[in-house]
Amino acid sequence: xxxxxxxxxxxxxxxxxxxxxxxSQSGHKLLKMKRDGLILELFAILEKAKDIRAExxxxxxxxxxKLAIAKSVEGVIVVKSIAxxxxxxxxxxxxxxxxxxxxxxxxxxxxxxKKLDEHGYGIIGTTSRIDExxxxxxILVEKIILAAEIETTMKKLLEDIEKTKRRVNALEFKVIPExxxxxxxxxxxxxxxxxxxxxxxxxxxx
Amino acid sequence: MGVSNAVKYAYIVARxxxxxxxxxxxxxxxxxxxxxxxxxxxxxxxxxxxxxxxxLSKKYKGTDLFEHSxxxxxxxxxxxxxxxxxxxxxxxxxxxxxxxxxxxIKTILRGKFSGASEEEILExxxxxxxxxxxxxxxxxxxxxxxxxxxxxxxxxYYPALEGYKGDLAEIENAxxxxxxxxxxxAATETGNKLFLKFLRTEIDLKNLNILFRMKKAGMERDDIAxxxxxxxxxxxxxxxxRLASLPFPEFVRALEEYSYWSTIADISNDxxxxxxxxxxxxxxxxxxxxxxxxxxxxxxxxxxxxILSKKIEVDNLRIIVRGKETKLxxxxxxxxxxx
Numbered sequence: 240x241x242x243x244x245x246x247x248x249x250x251x252x253x254x255x256x257x258x259x260x261x262x263s264q265s266g267h268k269l270l271k272m273k274r275d276g277l278i279l280e281l282f283a284i285l286e287k288a289k290d291i292r293a294e295x296x297x298x299x300x301x302x303x304x305k306l307a308i309a310k311s312v313e314g315v316i317v318v319k320s321i322a323x324x325x326x327x328x329x330x331x332x333x334x335x336x337x338x339x340x341x342x343x344x345x346x347x348x349x350x351x352x353k354k355l356d357e358h359g360y361g362i363i364g365t366t367s368r369i370d371e372x373x374x375x376x377x378i379l380v381e382k383i384i385l386a387a388e389i390e391t392t393m394k395k396l397l398e399d400i401e402k403t404k405r406r407v408n409a410l411e412f413k414v415i416p417e418x419x420x421x422x423x424x425x426x427x428x429x430x431x432x433x434x435x436x437x438x439x440x441x442x443x444x445x
Numbered sequence: 446m447g448v449s450n451a452v453k454y455a456y457i458v459a460r461x462x463x464x465x466x467x468x469x470x471x472x473x474x475x476x477x478x479x480x481x482x483x484x485x486x487x488x489x490x491x492x493x494x495x496x497x498x499x500x501l502s503k504k505y506k507g508t509d510l511f512e513h514s515x516x517x518x519x520x521x522x523x524x525x526x527x528x529x530x531x532x533x534x535x536x537x538x539x540x541x542x543x544x545x546x547x548x549x550i551k552t553i554l555r556g557k558f559s560g561a562s563e564e565e566i567l568e569x570x571x572x573x574x575x576x577x578x579x580x581x582x583x584x585x586x587x588x589x590x591x592x593x594x595x596x597x598x599x600x601x602y603y604p605a606l607e608g609y610k611g612d613l614a615e616i617e618n619a620x621x622x623x624x625x626x627x628x629x630x631a632a633t634e635t636g637n638k639l640f641l642k643f644l645r646t647e648i649d650l651k652n653l654n655i656l657f658r659m660k661k662a663g664m665e666r667d668d669i670a671x672x673x674x675x676x677x678x679x680x681x682x683x684x685x686x687r688l689a690s691l692p693f694p695e696f697v698r699a700l701e702e703y704s705y706w707s708t709i710a711d712i713s714n715d716x717x718x719x720x721x722x723x724x725x726x727x728x729x730x731x732x733x734x735x736x737x738x739x740x741x742x743x744x745x746x747x748x749x750x751x752i753l754s755k756k757i758e759v760d761n762l763r764i765i766v767r768g769k770e771t772k773l774x775x776x777x778x779x780x781x782x783x784x
Contacts, residue, residue, distance in 0.1 A: 356662075361621060362659070363621035368720055
C-alpha cells in the first residue's frame with residue numbers, strides 16, 4: 240500500500256502521526272460544527288429569500304400595472320418625456336460582513352425611493368398616475384437590491400456548506416482512516432521490531 | 446354676449462361643428478373594447494387619421510405608430526383651429542392651447558437635462574400650440590438647458606424660465622402657474638363669464654389634484670402652498686391655505702364643504718391609490734365644459750367643447766389600444782374612458 244511505502248516505522252513518526260490524528264479529529268469536529276451552523280444560517284436566510292422573492296414578484300406586478308395605466312392614460316410620449324427629467328440615479332455601496340467565516344455582501348443603496356418633490360419633474364403639470372408608477376418602480380428597485388443581497392448571501396453560504404461538507408467527508412473517510420491505518424502499521428511494525436530484538440538478544444545470550 | 450361678438454364667432458363655430466361631426470361617435474368605444482388591436486388600428490387607418498398613419502408609417506410600427514398618429518392628428522387639428530379663427534376667438538384659442546407650447550418646452554428642457562438625442566426629444570413634441578414644429582426643431586438643436594432658455598428670451602415664457610438654477614421641477618411649476626394665470630387674464634379681458642367660470646373650475650380641480658398628491662405624500666404646508674394656483678372658483682386662497690395645513694384624513698373630510706365632494710364621495714374611503722380620484726376630477730371638468738358649451742352656441746364655448754372632445758377621442762383611443770397592449774383588465778380601461 241502506498242501509505243505504508245512512505246512510512247518510516249519509527250517512534251518519532253508514531254508520535255507525529257498521533258498528533259496529526261488528534262488534530263484531524265478536532266478539525267473534523269470543528270468543521271462539522273461549522274457545517275451545521277452554516278446549514279442553520281442557510282435555513283434562516285432561505286425563509287427571508289422566499290419572502291423577498293414573493294415581495295419582488297408582487298411589487299413587479301403592481302409596478303407593471305401602474306406603468307401600464309400611466310402609458311395608456313397619459314401616453315408613452317408623456318411617460319418618456321417625464322422620464323427625461325430624472326434627476327439622479329441610485330447609488331449603491333457594496334460592503335461585506337462575516338457569517339461564520341463566510342464573507343457575504345451588504346448592499347447599501349441611497350437615492351432610490353425619493354420624496355414626491357424630488358423626482359425631478361414638476362408637480363402641477365403631472366398626475367398621480369405618473370407618481371404612482373414612479374413610486375412603485377422605486378420600491379421595486381429597493382426590493383431587488385435587498386433580494387440581491389439575500390440571494391447572494393444564500394449562494395455564498397451554499398458554496399461554503401458544500402466546501403465544508405467536502406472537507407468533513409475528506410477528513411472522516413480519507414485522512415483520519417489513512418492516518419489511523421498508518422499509525423496501526425507503525426505500532427505493528429514497532430512491536431515486530433521489539434519482538435525481533437528480544438529474540439536476537441536471547442540468541443546472543445544462549 | 447353682444448350681437449357683434451356672435452357674428453364674429455359664426456364662421457369659426459360653423460367650422461367647428463363640421464369638424465365635430467367627424468369625431469368618432471361615442472357608441473363606438475364599447476365596440477373598440479371588444480376588438481383586437483389590429484382591428485382597431487385598421488379602423489383608424491380608414492378614418493380621419495388616415496393621412497397621419499400614412500405619413501408616420503415609415504418611422505413607427507404597431508401601437509407606437511397608432512399613438513404618434515393620434516398625437517400628430519391632434520396637433521394638426523388644434524393648429525387648424527388657430528389658423529381658421531380670427532380676433533377674439535383666435536386670441537382665446539391661442540391662449541388655451543398654450544398648454545402645448547408649455548408641454549413642448551418642458552419636453553425639450555427635460556431632454557437636454559438628461560442628454561437625450563434630438564430624435565428622442567422630437568418624438569415627445571406635439572406642435573399644437575403657437576410654437577411651430579420648425580421652431581421646436583431649432584430649439585432641440587441647442588445643446589444645453591441654459592441655451593434653450595436663452596433662445597426663448599423673446600417669448601412670453603421667458604420670465605418663468607429665467608430663474609433656472611439647475612432645478613427643472615421648479616421652472617416646470619413656474620411655467621404651469623404662469624399658464625393658468627395667463628388664461629384667466631385672457632378670459633377676463635374678453636369678459637366671457639362662463640368661460641372664465643370654466644377656467645376657474647379647472648384651477649380648483651388642479652389644486653385639488655395637487656393637494657391630494659402632496660398631502661398623501663406627507664409634504665409640508667409651505668411646500669404645498671408654493672405650488673397652489675390662485676384664481677380658483679370655490680377654493681379661494683384662505684381655503685387652500687387651510688386645506689394645505691390639515692393632515693391627510695382631515696383634509697379629505699374638509700372637502701365635504703365643497704361642491705366637488707359629490708364627484709369623489711363614493712370612492713373617498715379607499716385612498717391607497719389616487720388614480721380614481723384624479724380620473725373623477727378630470728371627468729368632472731370635461732362634463733362641465735360639455736354642459737356649458739350649449740348655453741352660448743355662438744361663443745368660445747362650443748370651440749372649447751370641440752377642443753376637449755377631440756382630446757377625449759384621442760385619449761380614449763390611446764387608452765383602449767395601450768390598455769389592451771399592456772393587458773390591463775377591461776374594468777380598469779373602462780374606468781379611464783370618457784364616454
